[in-house]
Structures are given as structure tokens and as C-alpha cells.
Amino acid sequence: MKDKQDIGKKLPRSDGDNFKAVYENYGVACPNCGKWNEFNRVTDIKSIGTACGKKVQCLHCKCAFVISTDDVKEQYEYFLDDCEELIKQNRYMYCILNLCQACEAFFMKCIDIKLLWEPYRKGVFGWNDKKYQLFDKFFERVHKRFKKFSYCKLRNIVFDVYLNDKSFSTQEEIPDYLDKLTDNTIQDPSDRNVKAIVNEKQRNILMDLKKLKIHEIRNAVAHKEGFRPTLNDVKYHMAQVKSFIEDFKTVFNLHDILEYCSISNVMESLRKRHIEFKNI
Ligand SMILES: [Zn+2]
Numbered sequence: 613m614k615d616k617q618d619i620g621k622k623l624p625r626s627d628g629d630n631f632k633a634v635y636e637n638y639g640v641a642c643p644n645c646g647k648w649n650e651f652n653r654v655t656d657i658k659s660i661g662t663a664c665g666k667k668v669q670c671l672h673c674k675c676a677f678v679i680s681t682d683d684v685k686e687q688y689e690y691f692l693d694d695c696e697e698l699i700k701q702n703r704y705m706y707c708i709l710n711l712c713q714a715c716e717a718f719f720m721k722c723i724d725i726k727l728l729w730e731p732y733r734k735g736v737f738g739w740n741d742k743k744y745q746l747f748d749k750f751f752e753r754v755h756k757r758f759k760k761f762s763y764c765k766l767r768n769i770v771f772d773v774y775l776n777d778k779s780f781s782t783q784e785e786i787p788d789y790l791d792k793l794t795d796n797t798i799q800d801p802s803d804r805n806v807k808a809i810v811n812e813k814q815r816n817i818l819m820d821l822k823k824l825k826i827h828e829i830r831n832a833v834a835h836k837e838g839f840r841p842t843l844n845d846v847k848y849h850m851a852q853v854k855s856f857i858e859d860f861k862t863v864f865n866l867h868d869i870l871e872y873c874s875i876s877n878v879m880e881s882l883r884k885r886h887i888e889f890k891n892i
Contacts, residue, residue, distance in 0.1 A: 625643060633663070763830070824852065
């Protein structure tokens, strides 16, 4: 009980402007001894959500302190950011693996938007406090369904929901879609189907998605004979992946809903903390 009350009250807080947030780690100077700490989010901070407000112990002087701020980024953004660091370290093979993971995380986000976030914003999960719990339940169900999906299968779901402009207006439609997915519906779309899209920008970006081959490079790198890419290879693929993601967001007007997701995630973590404090 005392431990919880310590949070945000007596404990020193880290510098909110000088920190380094990446997907796996969070780096910050200790407010007591001033030494830099590189915390692993899972092991040291014990949270994969925002580190903001979490209590940690300095790896050097063992003093406890509270983390002031964190970046709220999408998973694919962390993967892309990590690539910059990997290039600096000349670790080009890992960079290719990361780029492919960035695409997979981006595909999952695009699917989440259609199956979860758009319905959430439309009030499909209701408007009262229960909507958070319902959202979490549906989130779990959607992610369980796609857990074993790798690059091609996730990409083909993106094709299915965006090419066919699917929308989900009731709670029943969501599990219904998940249950009816078969290997046939997860097949690569034909060029003919993509070319039949009337909107030129959407047609072009979906053709770009068909041409994106980062998963094949990933497979070559991960193969036991390990393809070793050059700096130029990595720069080429990184530019291609980044421009694809940006263009896809623009063509399908995802900027607004992505901002909504990010604000909702912050609100959600604040709401949880508020409940934690109320229950002390
Ligand atoms: Zn310290």
C-alpha cells in the first residue's frame, strides 16, 4: 500500500526531456546519481505499455525513482526507428529483419483500424465505461486469430479489408468475419482485382503493396546460408518500406484514426492509473 502511495509523490522523477525510448528498451539518467540507465521494458519496467509513471530502480546506485515521460508510438514506428540505430552499428542483416517486422506490425495496425478502432469510434462497443472492457475483449480475440499469421497472410487480410472497403457496424460482424476466414479468402489477390479499383491512388498503392518484396529479402537473410545485404541494399529497402507506409496512410486517410488511437491509448493508461489510485 505504501509502495503505491510512493508513486508520483515522494520518489524523485526522471528528466522528462532527456530520455531514449525504443521498442524494447527505455533509457534515462538516474535523478539521484546521474548515471545513464538502459532499462529493458519487460524485465526492468515490467510493462509493455507506456513507461510513464512507472517506478524503477537505478541499475547503478539502486535508488528508486519514477519515469516521467515516454513516447507513445506505434509498434511499426519503433521497428523503423530501431533500423536507424542498426545501420549506425553496421548490422544490416538485423535491419532487414526489422523492416519486415515493421511491415507486419503496420499490416496488423491496418487490420486493427478496420476491425477494432473504427467500430470503437462509431460506438459499436457502446458509450459507457464498459466499452473499454469490450474493446479489450475484442482486441484479444482479433489478435488471437492473427497470432500465427506472418507477412503474406497479414498482407492478404489488408488487401481483403481495404480492397473491398469492409466496415464493421455491429459487434456480431467482427467474430463473424474472423470465423469465416479460410485459406481461400487469405489468398493473394489477383492483379485483375486490384486493377479493377476505380480510385487511382488506391489502385496504385495496392499494386505497390503487391510489389513489395521485403519478406523475400528477410527469408534470404534468415536462411541458414544467411544473405548479407550491403549498406546500399538496406538503404534501398528502408526507403521503399517507409514510403509505402506513408503513402498507404495518406491514400486511405489513416492519419486521423492513427492520432485517435494514440490519444485513446494515452487516455486509457491515464484511466487505468486513476482507477489504481482510487483503489488505494
Ligand atoms: Zn542512480
